[in-house]
Amino acid sequence: MTAHGLFINDEFVESVDRRTMVSVNPFSGETLGSYVRAGIADVERAVRAARTAFDEGPWPRMTRGERSEFLKKLSEAVKAHTDFLIHQDVADSGSTLKKATEDVYLSARFLSSCAKLGQELVDEPRADISRPGLSMNLLLHDPVGVVAAIIPWNFPLKMAVWKLGPALAAGNCVVLKPSEETPVTALELAQLVHQLGFPPGTVNIITGYGEDAGAALCRHPLVDKIAFTGSSKVGKLVMEAAAGTLKKITLECGGKSANIVLEDADRDIALDGTLYAMFYHQGQCCEAGTRLFLPDSIADAFMEQLVTRTATIRIGDPMDLSTDFGPLISQSQRDTVLRYIESGKKSGARLRCGGGIPDAPVCARGFFVEPTIFDNVDNSSTIAQEEIFGPVLSVIRYKTVDDAIRMANDCPYGLAGGVWSRNAERAMDIARRLRAGTVWINEWHLLHDRAPFGGFKQSGIGREFGVEGLREYTETKHVHIDETLTRDKKIWYDTVVPRR
DSSP states (O other): OOEEOEEETTEEEOOTTOOEEEEEOTTTOOEEEEEEOOOHHHHHHHHHHHHHHHHHSSGGGSOHHHHHHHHHHHHHHHHHTHHHHHHHHHHHHOOOHHHHHHHHHHHHHHHHHHHHHHHHOOOEEOTTTOBTTTEEEEEEEEEOSEEEEEOOSSSHHHHHHHHHHHHHHTTOEEEEEOOTTOOHHHHHHHHHHHHHTOOTTSEEEOOOOIIIIIHHHHHOTTOOEEEEESOHHHHHHHHHHHHTTTOEEEEEOOOOOEEEEOTTSOHHHHHHHHHHHHHGGGGOOTTOOOEEEEEHHHHHHHHHHHHHHHTTOOBSOTTSTTOOBOOOSOHHHHHHHHHHHHHHHHTTOEEEEOOSOOOOGGGTTSOOOOOEEEESOOTTSHHHHSOOOSSEEEEEEESSHHHHHHHHHSSSEESEEEEEOSOHHHHHHHHHHSOOSEEEESOOSOOOTTSOBOOEETTEESOBSHHHHHHTTEEEEEEEEEGGGTSSHHHHHHHHGGGO
């Protein structure tokens, strides 16, 4: 086993108390390596390194163009290490080779997008509130300061760059804590940051558990903002911890997304879309389409075809390019999913397929659960209301579209939703009425670097991606300039405004 250090102030270091943790391959059950486990004292070192880098270092004082060049180089470095990062991600997280390949590509692309987006966050002269001959007004978008970024295990590399990219583009310094389940690719990212010569303390990456390292980050008085992705349960704890110093927060939390099929939907497209919405990455996606709403008139026929197509999903070794469906992240997660399946059986819902552990020899050592579908689910039941984070689909039948929308919105979450229809006007009406941050029409899982992503209700606070996401990492400052400095407006604008 190889021990991997904490990345603090541009150095790889041991933890103060020398504790370690291990990462396990979810497919083989083998130990990948030993990793340093950060404690409270290590969080203190990392936060203070970031604080010093922000208060005294060059990063927040660089021009936007200079920071953009660093992000472009990081994007190119991720591309250059594509094959290595793909294999590391598969081994660490159980992602299929197909998914990991896409994740690395999209991670590089996202960093490139942030490099461009950061340059667009310009200071804004406000002619609408300025008074000619008396004053001029300007809005500045300052970096918020030290950002604590805490990410989950389902998209280890993508989630890391989703936090680092906008935070760095806006001029912040960061302490990133990946999940204890998937520390590998975040530390490989640290190696790239080190090799590219980012200023010391600008990026700090520490591996550890949420209950000590994560909690200490959230409470630390020198942290200005927390950017968290994870369960709603933990998100509430993050919010409580942040309240002590009124930290700025963005929370991207749980989901129980409603997938509504209309009678006029293209059946083949809706069937394939339903499988993709639910079983991509074994259902371990916060915005997975875990509740399928079917009209009574087509439900029986749709279900027969859905069960038939589910049986064609290829389950097996995630390193095999033909595999569609790999293991869950851990034994504990598998146990949790199996408990939810038992709850579904007891609720009176009809189990149509799956519900157990695959008996194929290739799955013997991994944390597998079969693709599982329950029909005739009551929308108020546990499996329809709680986030399972595994391959369990709840099918809920409806009589009218109004019933479907009412039940779709009758849920603690509001992250995403989808509609399948040939009628654009009907689909758009439903999209407007769904209480969700993202709604797809005849599509699922498609996110765009420039389109905001986040949830309503207990799915979170704030947005990621695009200008909206970038501004989550800034503070807006209003500067009022008296006429004594603005008589020659051209000189003032040409010399003062472009300074940053």
